[in-house]
Amino acid sequence: MPSARESKLFCKMKSLDLHIIDITHNSIRAGATEITIEMEDSAAKDLLSIKIIDNGCGMPEDMIEAINDRFYSCRKERKIGMGIALLKYHSQICNGNFYLKSKVGVGTEIYASYQRSHIDLQPKGDLSGCFANFICQYQNINFIIRYITDEDTFELSTADVKEVFEGMNLNDYEIIKSLSELIHENIGA
Numbered sequence: 001m002p003s004a005r006e007s008k009l010f011c012k013m014k015s016l017d018l019h020i021i022d023i024t025h026n027s028i029r030a031g032a033t034e035i036t037i038e039m040e041d042s043a044a045k046d047l048l049s050i051k052i053i054d055n056g057c058g059m060p061e062d063m064i065e066a067i068n069d070r071f072y073s074c075r076k077e078r079k080i081g082m083g084i085a086l087l088k089y090h091s092q093i094c095n096g097n098f099y100l101k102s103k104v105g106v107g108t109e110i111y112a113s114y115q116r117s118h119i120d121l122q123p124k125g126d127l128s129g130c131f132a133n134f135i136c137q138y139q140n141i142n143f144i145i146r147y148i149t150d151e152d153t154f155e156l157s158t159a160d161v162k163e164v165f166e167g168m169n170l171n172d173y174e175i176i177k178s179l180s181e182l183i184h185e186n187i188g189a
Contacts, residue, residue: 013086015125016050022083023052023110024134028141030056030108037131038146041116041187045150048121049096049113050087059102067100087112094118128184135161136170136179147187154186 013019020037027035032054040049059067067084088098091112102108114121131145135158147154158170165175 013083013090013122015123016048017125017127017130019083019087019090019112020050020052020127020130023087026083027052027054027056027108028138030054030058032056032107032141034142034144035134036144036146037134038148039127039187040148042148042150043116046116047113048116049111051109051111053107053109055107058104058106058108060104064100064102084110090114090120090122094121124189127187127189128180131156131183132176132180136172136176139170145183154183156183 013022024035024037034055036051036053038049038051038053040047042048084100087110091098091114094114095118096113096115098112100108100110127147131143134141135143135145135156139158139162142158144157145155161170161179168175170176
């Protein structure tokens with residue numbers, strides 16, 4: 001169980017989109033050229049899950065073990081890393097599961113699930129804005145966004161968006177806004 005001080009730190013990530021942003025930025029820093037962000041939102045299974053898979057540089061086994069300890073960071077500009085620890089903590093307090101798999105030269109997969117009806121489940125936040133911004137701002141990375149519900153699966157990729165807006169700079173306010181609206185219409189968040 002976390003101490004009172006640790007509990008205050010764990011409250012910094014107030015919504016699921018902030019977890020996604022943090023973990024995805026780790027993938028970007030790891031040199032990924034393809035990042036899949038998959039969410040499952042199932043009332044029937046009482047499940048909400050997040051899976052982020054990248055083809056970045058991957059991590060050796062000793063780093064994975066260190067990351068699974070609280071507050072590990074391999075970044076030089078700060079000695080404490082809270083993103084993965086926070087994701088794991090919030091998953092566990094909501095009767096969920098967490099795992100981290102990685103292989104050097106192959107990439108990394110992070111998974112966190114939550115009991116959808118749990119009282120402590122964080123709000124989703126602005127998922128549509130989060131996804132649209134990643135696709136439009138990091139045009140050299142192929143983002144694959146997949147949102148699975150009991151009724152349907154919505155999928156969108158950077159390649160799809162580039163095909164529609166052929167030759168245009170995706171990092172334009174109107175394109176980001178339109179894409180965010182399209183995603184919101186399809187996932188409701």
